[in-house]
Amino acid sequence: MKRDKRNRSGQAYGLTVLTPVLEHRLTALAAHLDTFGPEDASPLARVAGTHFARWVILEDVVYEGGRQRRDNLKAPRLLFTSNFDGPLDAYLEALRTELGDDADAVWGHCAGYPGRADAAAFAAYFRAHQVQSALFFGAYGDQTVSEVQSNLDRRTRLIEFAMAAQGLEPAELQARFQAEFMA
């Protein structure tokens, strides 16, 4: 549990998962990830509490040359990282239920993936392939996704209100402010 603290910044959690891609599945996996659209067209839009997330295929590690001995991965890895509103258990369950078929379509190309039918096996698979953070930084780890969105919305509304309310008499200003922000 002490190490788990390193994955957290405020209430935010940084999850890093590396899963081995099955032989001959790399192209199909990449093609499937390519079908995901931006913003609401991404399956990640369905997983509440996700601030930022990515899938990245690591075909192999990089060789720097020089005095370094060359390394090669036995299998390419699929990297999945997410910066989300903790805790981890609830998020893994959200991945399972909200990604739905997309979870199976992506991780089904990875070795040992148990499928999403069994909640405990699904969570155990992610925990078994998790890499712990050494240092996790969040600029606003105290804010959930909905708080971020609500604060941004209120800031925009205040800017618009301030522009529109210039020159209003006090009574009118108060009435409009109350209607906008205190209703």
Next chain:
Amino acid sequence: MANVEGKATAITVVTPVRHGGRFLLAIVFFVGRNVTATLEKLQTLSFIHYARWAVIRRFPDGGKGERLGHTYLFFESNFNGTWDQYIDAFSEVVPRRMKGIWGTSYGFPGPIPVEPFKDYIRKNEYVANHYWSAYPAATTTEIVSAQRVARALDDFRGRAVNLDPEAFADAYRALLTEVQRDL
């Protein structure tokens, strides 16, 4: 392939660590976690939403993990702005910390001058197959500002509830003065 979602950009870097480097990294990250200066310094780079480092001794494979000839250093960042601006800022603002972290990796040329540093990051960077953000139009600065505005608004609503119109107008002007830098 997509490292960009709205204003957000993803960086994913994995580098081989020199022999003995992981012990230095353990110290560097221990200090990073326990001495707030490092995190505060990252906070001053006001365009980073979330970032993390991880030390990979074994690549997860469902069993004991796949051990390569080297330990690997994993880095990811979620930031607003361009890739070049980001690396420039790392090089200019936190060169010693970058050297402390990536100085343990093979091939690291140092953070200054910036061009070889950029070449190094490019060589070791993986492009995301899919990248997603819950609020792609927002910058880190806007999110942190919006939280201050929302707090000031909440505070103001508490104070303004029973004011007469003249006093309300004065309080409203004081509110705008208080939050003007965040609008």
